[in-house]
């Protein structure tokens with residue numbers, strides 16, 4: 001499926017133009033998180049159950065608005081997985097990174113031997129210093145990247161920023177420079193959708209085989225299929241099945257049923273994502289949509305060539 005050799009694409013843009021190196025601080029969101037935050041002082045319980053806090057063996061590195069929260073919440077149902085819950089922002093925020101790996105470990109949940117600890121911080125994917133930092137911690141770690149049609153992702157990113165009272169009020173005016181007629185690649189919702197620009201930093205430090213690249217649209221339509229891919233990737237038993245989910249017509253998404261046979265936090269996972277997931281998107285004119293799609297096309301092509309798979313975004 002994968003073609004690791006294609007890394008010298010002929011594309012009509014200078015990749016370096018998009019390398020800002022500076023990204024705004026703690027913009028990753030915690031919206032939709034329905035569990036309790038990790039409690040680093042809760043060591044007694046950890047000891048009682050012969051559990052320890054481990055550094056993650058797998059990280060969901062992005063992308064923001066790709067469905068990362070639903071993915072992590074659904075994965076948490078698996079008895080072989082423990083998740084850090086909230087976004088830790090260890091590798092992308094100097095303030096946290098300087099606290100060291102012991103601090104990072106203390107933010108992880110207690111887990112039994114054999115369980116896999118997973119963290120997700122979508123900001124990692126777009127932060128150029130992060131791949132090297134993660135590789136320094138563990139060069140053979142497994143990475144999961146879930147990507148979404150870049151225009152849809154940009155609009156969703158914008159809609160969330162607006163809902164949080166951040167960012168511009170209007171998408172089209174921010175995404176298109178009406179003096180030049182060009183797409184504003186510095187506009188964060190656009191910049192973060194240039195997947196190849198960010199992926200290339202990761203491929204300097206990790207083999208493509210260490211990364212599982214998933215399609216957000218497939219995950220929304222058929223979550224169990226995506227979860228099954230992850231079970232294979234993590235060498236876990238295949239236990240996540242269609243029976244654990246139901247389709248909520250009002251939300252337009254799959255949600256978790258009450259899980260039987262699970263204890264503690266895992267039992268509390270039933271329900272749909274919070275109000276920050278499945279948010280209303282603004283209408284974009286056909287002309288602007290096409291202009292932005294045309295802008296994204298060469299970036300998408302080189303991204304697909306690199307991962308050896310085509311997600312058919314139009």
Ligand code: A3P
Pocket residue numbers: 032063064065066067068069070122156219220253254255272273276277278279280
């Ligand atoms: P929208 O709000 O644009 O619909 P993230 O958690 O990475 O911020 O991603 C948010 C996106 O997750 C939502 O974007 C939604 O499309 C997607 N998603 C995927 N599966 C979902 C689910 N089962 N419930 C809610 N949202 C889901």
